[in-house]
Amino acid sequence: MxxxxxxxxxxxxxxxxxxxxxxxxxxGSAATYLPDVTTFAAVPADPGAAEWADLARLLGSGELADLFSSPATPPSDWEPVFSLSARRMVGPADGLPDQTAGAAPVVELGPGDVADMLDLVARTEPGPFWARTxxxxxxxxxxDEGGALVAMAGERLRPPGWTEISAVCTAPAARGRGHAARLVRALAARVRSRGERPFLHVAESNTAAIALYERLGFTTLEPVTFRGFRVP
Ligand SMILES: CC(C)(COP(=O)(O)OP(=O)(O)OC[C@H]1O[C@@H](n2cnc3c(N)ncnc32)[C@H](O)[C@@H]1OP(=O)(O)O)[C@@H](O)C(=O)NCCC(=O)NCCS
Incomplete structure (x- = not known):
């Protein structure tokens, strides 16, 4: 679909x-996720003083307001914390090319795997990931054969009709073996089986990951800028 x-x-x-x-x-009009899930926050389109005040009350003075890709800019006393140029890519409308060639099995990761997931993320830095993500x-x-987690990927944001593929990462010593490609394909198949379409975000500087996603049939929808501000 x-x-x-x-x-x-x-x-x-x-x-x-x-x-x-x-x-x-x-x-009020502001929303964010529970602690340790993600820091992403949302305000309505074209927020005014009242909407920024809602976000400030929600997050608390001195806290990070992680606006994700929102183009809304808070009042001038909200100090910029980070700004990252990235692109939004979407999976092909007609599904990913099929490729099921052998190799280690893909397993679903549960609560008991969180420590390993956090450790892999710390070593590979695929983007924000916390204990409840x-x-x-x-x-x-x-x-791998010894049981060590060497690659992972998962589902993150879920706007209607879409699921974001995120936290794609492979331990340095296990790269170039197709793990990331297999995981992205497997997730995309799950997404499609729900009648949804996959999308993802990747830093503009991450040319290796962009090339991987393009080989898997993802195309660039638009540039985005991830920005965070300190709540005054
Ligand atoms: C991007 C990343 C997930 C790729 O993982 P991977 O398991 O090596 O990916 P694959 O093996 O499926 O495909 C990698 C492709 O890029 C090439 N490649 C990228 N990095 C490589 C490396 N260090 N060694 C060998 N090949 C590499 C391979 O040639 C391969 O191409 P091919 O499919 O034509 O053979 C991994 O480099 C990584 O964890 N990077 C850091 C975290 C990150 O940036 N994640 C993406 C966030 S959007």
């Missing part, structure tokens, strides 16, 4: 109102 990309304009807000409502915290969706991994 093909989907319009409108839900991708506000993927955090759409997820918090929908599939992730059980993981949301809200004050896996509750956002299904996370899949590959373990």
């Amino acid at each position: 093909d989907r319009g990309t409108g839900a991708l304009d506000d993927p955090v807000g759409e997820s918090l109102r929908g599939h992730h409502a059980h993981l949301a915290r809200r004050v 896996r509750e956002l969706g299904t996370y899949l991994g590959v373990r």
Whole structure:
């Protein structure tokens, strides 16, 4: 099923109102996730002073306001913390090319795998990932013969009709063996089986990952900038 990309304009807000409502915290018009799930926060389109005040009350003075890809800019006393140029990519409308060639099995990762997931993320830095991030969706991994987790990827934001593939990472010593490609394909198949389409975000500087996603049939929808600010 093909989907319009409108839900991708506000993927955090759409997820918090929908599939992730059980993981949301809200004050007035502002919303964010429970601690340790993600730091992403959402404000309505074209927020004014009242909406920024809601977000400030929700997060607390001195805390990070992680606006994800929102183009909304807070009042000038909200100090910029980070700004990252990235791109939003979408999976092919007609599914990913099939490739099931052998290798280590892909396993679903559960609560007992969180320590290994956090350790792999610390070594590979695929993007933000915390102790409860896996509750956002299904996370899949590959373990080596000794049982060590060497690759993983999972589902994150879920605006209507779409699921974001995230936390794609492979331990340095296990790269170039197709683990990431297999995990992204497996997740994309799950997403499609729900009648949804996969999308993802990747830093503009991450040319290796962009090349991998393009080989898997993902195309660039638009540039985005991830920004965070300090709540005054
Ligand atoms: C990007 C990343 C997930 C790729 O993982 P991977 O398991 O090596 O990916 P694959 O083996 O499926 O595909 C990698 C492709 O890139 C090439 N490649 C990338 N890095 C490589 C490396 N260090 N060694 C060998 N080949 C590499 C391979 O040639 C391969 O191409 P091929 O499919 O034509 O053979 C991994 O490099 C990584 O963890 N990077 C750090 C975290 C990150 O940036 N994640 C993406 C966030 S959006």
